[in-house]
Amino acid sequence: MHKSEAEGLISEAYQAWEAEEWLTAAGLFEQVLARFPDEERSAVWWYDAALAHKFLRNWAKAYALGREAAARAPRGEGDPAFWNLGIAATIQGDWATARDAWAGFGIDLPAGEGEIDGRFGAACVRLDTGGEREVVWIDRLCPTRGRVMNVPVSAGRRFGEVVVHDGEPKGHRVVDGREFPVFDELLLFRASELPTLEVTVSAGEAADLDALVALFVEHDFGAEPASSVEVLCSCCSEGTHEQWRTVHGGAQRVSLAAPEGEARLLLERWAGETVIGRSWSGLEPVE
Template sequence: MHKDEAGELYEQAREAWATEQWQVAADRYEELLGHLPDAPSSAAWWYDAALAHKFLRNWDKAFTLGREAAARAPRGEGDPAFWNLGIAATVLREWAVARDAWTGFGITVPEGEGEIFGSFGICCVRLDTDSAREVVWAVRLCPTRARVVSVPVTPGRRFGEVVLHDGEPKGERTVDGRSHSVFDEILRFETSDLPTHTVTVSAGTASDIDALEAVFTQQGYGAEPASSFQFLCTCCSEGSREQTRSVHAGTQQVSVAAPANEIPELLDTWAAAGPKRSWSDLASVG
């Protein structure tokens, strides 16, 4: 390929990138790489081509091009080529490649083969479903997967589902002086079989509500009082915020996640354990 032709393809790719025309950018980079796969600047081209396909959610292409980008990146130095490959490999459940990608980035993962189940801390994930955006708490299983441990109020989302999230934090929540990153969801990786219900409860004290949550969490289920939710604009949601619990006594709605046939018994157990505790109006929301 003539130098001028290569330069023209590169400029077209960059112009498309600047206007977020990801398919055009990917096409131009791939055409360029078809002629100059190992040029001095090719590592960056492979990376950008793979990243464009990540934005397009074309995971097969992101995986194939990402492997080329990672092969040209330094290992153990936090190069983003490994991170993007780790995401694409995880989506495709190519676990051997995912494990190698995280190691190449510089992250230690549990030894073994297959799916990664580690302890990567607590984070928040911004769910994105049909324009509804809700920040939930989650436990990270690997650098890009997390299990939801809040009871979402977004229709169709559930406690216990596993989501795949991006690597760049978009916000921060601070609880008791400890900060937790907020990551944007890329996709729902695994569904949950625990349906969400709402119930109206009456409690004499705030500690009664804490006890209600404990009854469910001790069984591996979830409970969230309505008073714990905050509605934020996009700017505030993507900023840094101090998170405080606002649980109170009285009558309020609680969202619970548990097998439908077990919920009444759990609520009865809670109500019988203290005075001024009662519940009513149990309803399924999906």
């Protein structure tokens, strides 16, 4: 392959890129890179080839090509080649490479080896549920993974599951003047064993519902009153949205994440803490 032919293939690759034909684009980049792996512009081609496979959710290829892209990227300067490699290596379970990629990007990690279990703060993730799109809060364990801290209302999703999310925010949530990014989910990394239940509760005041939520959280379970769920259009969801406290008293459904027997005990305990104003009925599994 001559350089003039390579230039033609790169031009075709970017035409395919513009048309979002990721597989075609990646294949053309790879043809050129097989012959010219270390040209001045090769680092960009390695990156784009890896990124195309990321869009295709072909994590093995995104990982292999991402290693080549990161090897040609400057360390400690926030180069996105390291971020994409960090995602792919995490999904592949190569923690040594993931740790090196985050360090290469310029992120300080907790000391140690193996799976990263840090405290990277709160954020939101837009779950990809095959048609439904639900934004939930997560506790970030590393730059690309988080544990779901809400009880999702989407079928099949659970409190406590660990998800991998993308690095570019698609929207923000503002709570008490503080802004939190909303990331798109890439995949479910680890399922949760906690079942989802639903119950009808009657609470005299919002504080009674707060007490119910706090009781379940105290036991590492989840509780999500229906009045706390807000429905947004896709445009608003991907913008900057200020969230207000919306929980109110009265009768309503509450989603719970807990084994059924323990949920019953906690509901009885909650209802028995006051003489009047708290009751529950109709506890049943959702899935």
